[in-house]
């Protein structure tokens with residue numbers, strides 16, 4: 001049986017896969033089982049910040065497997081504490097809870113907000129989030145997310161989430177009431193097709209949260225860690241959240257998530273929350289290596305620079321709009337041609353991501369070069385034909 005046949009037989013059919021089986025990678029290149037090479041502009045959906053098989057991540061993982069893979073959080077481990085210190089130094093005064101995914105990081109943020117509301121806002125528990133947002137696939141995070149296609153089949157949903165249009169501060173103001181405890185936003189909505197916050201939106205939300213005594217939770221699972229050309233996307237807007245969630249790129253491909261809370265929001269006490277694997281030494285060793293290489297190699301600035309190169313490359317594809325920030329870009333076609341375009345690119349050895357019928361998302365490794373973007377552009381021009 002082929003790998004796709006085995007997958008049909010043994011894997012739950014939760015997603016539609018493209019007809020390719022990858023076996024190895026190197027940098028921005030990945031290879032299928034026949035040895036065919038592909039240029040990867042998706043990076044495991046914004047995960048492989050340093051590309052595939054980065055030698056320093058591989059070395060950190062190899063060394064850690066020989067020292068200590070897992071202990072649980074009943075004990076202290078050095079990589080976890082070191083990673084937390086690095087993240088706090090890079091972001092804002094806060095403390096960190098580690099978990100294994102973006103959804104779990106957002107679950108932690110939601111629980112944190114509810115506990116904070118119990119303590120500080122007379123039991124307020126409602127979170128305002130935005131239509132089209134994506135925060136993960138657990139029951140609470142599909143409810144927080146603003147895409148009914150992900151939540152409707154699983155009703156009844158948990159109480160306490162309201163959705164307003166993105167980039168609309170007045171809608172947040174109108175939705176705020178005595179039960180509101182927090183506003184939860186992506187600085188760039190990713191899964192709906194890369195929709196950046198307009199100038200002034202996040203600053204306005206920050207002011208409103210301060211005036212009303214609400215927490216501002218920013219989901220930087222996709223936008224964090226250099227992706228948008230700053231360490232964190234909120235830094236483009238001159239605001240600091242009370243709670244920030246990270247995952248995706250943090251481990252360079254190894255599953256890890258994090259929820260950072262400023263002192264004001266840091267209300268968890270022993271016993272409130274936990275995760276067996278969260279922040280285990282193996283994942284933290286990988287993440288420490290990822291942060292080290294991003295900083296040493298100036299990859300945040302490089303992402304800003306390559307973002308502009310990518311933006312102009314995809315501007316020539318005849319779409320009706322090109323949107324994005326740094327190395328998180330999308331082209332939207334006026335016709336529903338995204339999926340045929342994605343498939344034609346794959347056949348020609350280029351990996352891009354059709355987020356819906358009309359839009360293609362590009363979230364390549366931060367190490368991508370101008371030459372590779374140029375090569376991608378040529379393949380895409382061919383695929384258009």
Ligand SMILES: Cc1ncc(COP(=O)(O)O)c(C=O)c1O
Pocket residue numbers: 045100101102103104106134135136137186190191219220221222223247248
């Ligand atoms: C903004 C955002 N939040 C949360 C998630 C969920 O992360 P995970 O799939 O690791 O649970 C994603 C995943 O695409 C995301 O883009």
